[in-house]
Amino acid sequence: NPVVIGLTGGIGSGKSTVAKMFGDLGVHWVDADIVAREVVEPGTPGLEKIAEHFGQEILQEDGSLDRAALRTIVFRDPHEREWLESLLHPTIRDELARQLQPEDYDLPYVLLVSPLLLETDQYTLARKVIVVDVPVETQIERAMERDDNPRDQVERIIAAQMPREHRLERADYVIDNDRPLDQVRDVVRELHLKLQDKDWD
Numbered sequence: 001n002p003v004v005i006g007l008t009g010g011i012g013s014g015k016s017t018v019a020k021m022f023g024d025l026g027v028h029w030v031d032a033d034i035v036a037r038e039v040v041e042p043g044t045p046g047l048e049k050i051a052e053h054f055g056q057e058i059l060q061e062d063g064s065l066d067r068a069a070l071r072t073i074v075f076r077d078p079h080e081r082e083w084l085e086s087l088l089h090p091t092i093r094d095e096l097a098r099q100l101q102p103e104d105y106d107l108p109y110v111l112l113v114s115p116l117l118l119e120t121d122q123y124t125l126a127r128k129v130i131v132v133d134v135p136v137e138t139q140i141e142r143a144m145e146r147d148d149n150p151r152d153q154v155e156r157i158i159a160a161q162m163p164r165e166h167r168l169e170r171a172d173y174v175i176d177n178d179r180p181l182d183q184v185r186d187v188v189r190e191l192h193l194k195l196q197d198k199d200w201d
């Protein structure tokens, strides 16, 4: 089985951008944000348990999860947040582990891309950690521009995430993304060669 390399960074740091660059080199990657949505899609055991616990009011008319309503509840009530996390975290983790084993794959590593890699137990799936790093000001500017969000909202999200210094302390590899994309692509190619040639046993 290929080893799992975690790839993380704060909001707007460039995780998806960098993941796609690895993808262009043939590296299989799984995005934890996407998996987190998949495990509560209509028809999943996850959504069924949520609807049992919070009532049908938590569903929209088309049967999908009313994320805004759920956010409001868990924001107000830490016990409900705990309940939800103890349901979702193991489910997400299992699904990540499953998707991280592609068929017909001959590279020695795959990537787990997650904003919460180090904040949840997802990091235990990963042998090494890559941090995509930019200064906070760059992070704010890029996130504001991409999502058309006001500055204070982006700043609040950053304040709720792990501080840049702590994240960097946990990094085995750092990709400096405060530079033109062409340069980042070169850095990714170099790191790819390193990870590919490493003896992982």
Ligand code: ATP
Pocket: 009, 010, 011, 012, 013, 014, 015, 016, 017, 018, 115, 142, 143, 146, 177, 178, 179, 180, 181, 184
């Ligand atoms: P999130 O956690 O919020 O989903 P992310 O870490 O996946 O974010 P991206 O979506 O990859 O970040 O990047 C944020 C924004 O910054 C995007 O609009 C992207 O196009 C832009 N961006 C990323 N890297 C660079 C770069 N080196 N130069 C200029 N713009 C960049």
